[in-house]
Amino acid sequence: MPIVTPGKRPAKRFLKSKIIGGKISRGRKATNAEINVIPMVDMMTMLVIFLLQQYSSTGEVLYMQKDIKLPDAHHGQTIEVAPVVAISGSEIVVTGVKVADVPDLDRDSGYLNIPGLEERLRDEKKRWEYLHQQDPEKKWDGQVNIQADKGVPFRIVKRVMYSCGVAGYFSLNFAALDLGSAAAAPDKAPGAG
Incomplete structure (x- = not known):
């Protein structure tokens, strides 16, 4: 018209x-x-x-970085929105901000804590408290999602876990690729119905 x-x-x-x-x-x-x-x-x-x-009904909780290959898991739960600590072979990143280099952490083996990681997580906790100050029913759950590469040594993951605990994050969730639904599908033959 x-x-x-x-x-x-x-x-x-x-x-x-x-x-x-x-x-x-x-x-x-x-x-x-x-x-x-x-x-x-x-x-x-x-x-x-x-x-x-x-569209994703669960929302994007984790941003998958190119240099991180997640381990596989057959049983798991969907993770909830929380700060993401990404550990690659070269650096540690919290919600998109680089806080430490992995080679520097390997050389410095005196302490368990990672000061940059603790500081960034405390800032995230303060931000969460500021956003939820008007909602007294919402309680702090202290969740953090750790997205670690398969090849990262456990001593680095252990230091990250310790730093998360010191910063007040006691509920640690590890990200993994879900193979539960994919494992059942290859049992069928290609032509079987």
């Missing part, structure tokens, strides 16, 4: 009429601008399909 200015609008066949058409349009330019809405509907359809394919 074209966009037109309000007022009298005769049918298109009367506009070409010598008798009625001249009286209505007298010196005015036609302001009818016809808009083709088919491309807009096509674009909106593609956008809706794209958004539906990208």
Whole structure:
């Protein structure tokens, strides 16, 4: 439907009429601008399909880094939203901020704690408390999600766990790839129904 200015609008066949058409349009330019809405509907359809394919009912809890290969697990639970400590072969990152280098931690074996990690986790705890100060029913659960590479030595993971405990995070969740549903599928033969 074209966009037109309000007022009298005769049918298109009367506009070409010598008798009625001249009286209505007298010196005015036609302001009818016809808009083709088919491309807009096509674009909106593609956008809706794209958004539906990208939708996740659980939400994105973990951002998978390229340099981290997670271990496999057959039994597990879905993790909840909490600060993410990502341990790769080269660095430790908390919610997107680098806090330590793994080679430096290997050289410095005197203490168990990682000061940069503790400080960042305490900042996350303060942020959580500030966001939930108006909600007294919401209690601090002290959860943190640890996303460690398969090849990271346990002594590094142990130091990360200790630093999390010192910062007040006592509920540690380890991220792993879920093989529970994938393990049942290969038992069938390709043609078996």
